[in-house]
Amino acid sequence: MSMMSVKGFDAFYGRSQALRNFSIELKSGEVLCLLGRNGAGKTTALKTIMGTVRPAAGTLMLDGKDLTGVPAKDIPRAGIGYVPQGRRLFTELTVWENLEIGLWTRNTNVSALDHALELFPVLKERMTQRSGTLSGGEQTMLAMARAMCINPSVIMLDEPTEGLMPSAIAGIRDAVIRLRDEGVAVLLVEQRVDAVLSIANRVAFMDHGEIKAEFDIEEVRANPELLHHYVGVGR
Numbered sequence: 001m002s003m004m005s006v007k008g009f010d011a012f013y014g015r016s017q018a019l020r021n022f023s024i025e026l027k028s029g030e031v032l033c034l035l036g037r038n039g040a041g042k043t044t045a046l047k048t049i050m051g052t053v054r055p056a057a058g059t060l061m062l063d064g065k066d067l068t069g070v071p072a073k074d075i076p077r078a079g080i081g082y083v084p085q086g087r088r089l090f091t092e093l094t095v096w097e098n099l100e101i102g103l104w105t106r107n108t109n110v111s112a113l114d115h116a117l118e119l120f121p122v123l124k125e126r127m128t129q130r131s132g133t134l135s136g137g138e139q140t141m142l143a144m145a146r147a148m149c150i151n152p153s154v155i156m157l158d159e160p161t162e163g164l165m166p167s168a169i170a171g172i173r174d175a176v177i178r179l180r181d182e183g184v185a186v187l188l189v190e191q192r193v194d195a196v197l198s199i200a201n202r203v204a205f206m207d208h209g210e211i212k213a214e215f216d217i218e219e220v221r222a223n224p225e226l227l228h229h230y231v232g233v234g235r
């Protein structure tokens with residue numbers, strides 16, 4: 001049973017504070033949705049966990065291992081997969097080459113790749129295609145498959161369905177649910193209320209770099225005005 005724990009992250013861009021005492025706990029087999037208005041600090045929270053933004057204070061633990069201050073390049077090796085906003089694929093490289101980079105990252109073997117392709121069979125037929133020419137949904141699937149190639153205990157997804165058609169969104173949602181059911185801990189930044197309600201186990205509301213409140217999804221379903229209250233969205 002895997003567990004990631006972030007405690008008391010502060011982060012700054014110059015003199016402006018982007019994270020304030022940011023703390024979350026995430027267990028294997030659950031999806032925690034991070035919700036907040038534009039600029040609340042959601043992406044910064046993920047980048048700070050990945051080590052590309054250095055926290056001024058706070059600790060990061062994964063399965064009892066202290067990852068605080070570990071260089072960004074070693075975070076995926078420790079088992080944290082990341083699908084950044086906009087996917088960040090190597091668009092000039094083929095599907096296979098992008099996946100290979102995932103495998104090299106943690107020296108995982110082909111079983112990790114087989115598993116990723118089982119989740120996203122559409123990629124199997126496109127291994128030699130340049131990834132920049134994939135559809136938006138396929139690109140997101142490739143970014144998720146690449147993250148799966150490290151056999152992650154935790155996977156963090158930053159608005160994976162942004163800009164996708166409804167049919168592609170459903171595919172991504174199913175994939176996230178499968179990852180969760182396989183015991184991966186999922187941290188999801190997602191704006192779509194219907195997606196949040198259908199896949200999250202818990203919701204953490206963020207504002208001005210801080211977690212303001214956290215609820216089990218049942219509480220949010222029973223009190224949808226919470227969404228309006230914290231992020232200004234209705235149903």
Ligand SMILES: Nc1ncnc2c1ncn2[C@@H]1O[C@H](COP(=O)(O)OP(=O)(O)OP(=O)(O)O)[C@@H](O)[C@H]1O
Pocket residue numbers: 013018036037038039040041042043044045
């Ligand atoms: N590289 C940077 N340099 C300076 N300020 C930054 C930088 N990146 C983000 N910020 C600022 O930090 C704050 C938090 O940004 P962040 O991208 O984490 O928010 P977000 O909640 O992910 O927003 P969105 O929903 O719009 O993606 C914003 O005020 C943003 O302008």
